[in-house]
Amino acid sequence: MKAINTIALALSITGAAAIPASAAELKPTVILVHGAFADSSSWNGVAAKLRADGFTVIGAANPLRSVKGDAESVANVVKSVKGPVVLVGHSYGGAVISAAAYGQANVKSLVYVAAFAPDKGETALELSGRYPGGTLGSALAEPVALPDGGKDFYIQQDKFHQQFAADVPRAEAELMAVSQRPIAEAALTEQAGVPAWKKTPSYFIYGSADKNIPAAALGFMAERAGSRKTVVIPGASHVVMTSHPAEVASLIEQAAQAKQ
Template structure:
């Protein structure tokens, strides 16, 4: 081997460990998936904390039309990211990330924020009614008829604060109610496929005063998914990420840093 070739070989052998070290130091991208009656702005406090700690954050626009269709939309975003991803879902967004992560090698972990983690064949509607304590049905407005024969659901604006965001300042909750995204009935009644939480590390955080998904249901799903860490925030509403962003961001960072 001539001197030039030997020099290149030595440089290459030295660079390989460095490349591996750099890859290990890469922080995962955090993709935040909102649920029904919310939008990506509901994650603002969490996103600000994560960004301040050096994480790249993407707020996915969840279509709220169907579990598989919504999961496909989120999966496309995950595929566009080079490097590891922590996938985070709120409420119905939990059903979406459970489906979206299947087959995606760069998803490192799943974080469920007051979120559904359905098993195969289960629906969000059935899970929310399996345990007592949910009062969403009585807070819904008259459904909006869709051209395809389906229905869109909203929460009545005058009931939004107490039902959805009781621990958020009233003025903020009123703005959230005005900008809420509707969910199609079809999405709530679609049976889930095989869930990614059976194969990926999962983390859960929820409030004990959740009126959309009873705390007992959330605890059941966390235990079933063999959650690596479950945090119950005393007195928190369904939008625990809005009212307690630091606690939610901390758990996401733990999921991002876990080996």
């Protein structure tokens, strides 16, 4: 009987010890939201590093039609995940995650990658022009008229490399220009609602040579949001996740490991 009790006690202790270890190994799911003039493939380098480190990664398709509608689309992806989520947005995708995470209890942190973090009533268009240094307007192609009277914006292919991805090899940037996805004018001029960053911990990373959203604007938004950590990469372009995937993945992992 004594021997049986000793074995039972040993099994009990082993089982108890295994529970915290298993819980500790549970990693949040990382949801990556691309911005304008891009698609989910822009995250490939970041996703590869996160997956190698044991994270489940989802590249959410961003419709690029309206902040509210795009946020609802991403929010549905968030709701489909059982467990904690780190929501990551690039460029206009930052406005989307700010809205999509609002009221979502399983979103533990937000990561803004060269991204907008608008406050209520602000628009992406206004924020990008609030500080000098942005040259996107002069790089845009003739708008494409939409059946509903709206407009779609693209970047001129011959200006894409210097405007959007100056620190990416030219051949790669040229292919990015060909496959770019347009954004509706309505999405850039729609006023934001109450942002999730007011309650959810946020992290920011961007390049000092961003020509789409001036570094001064990105720094302002990071400070206003109370960023837990802000990383500025000297000379990096707007697609810092493509040119510096290791740094971006590292910040996302820090956001995933942080306590609320």
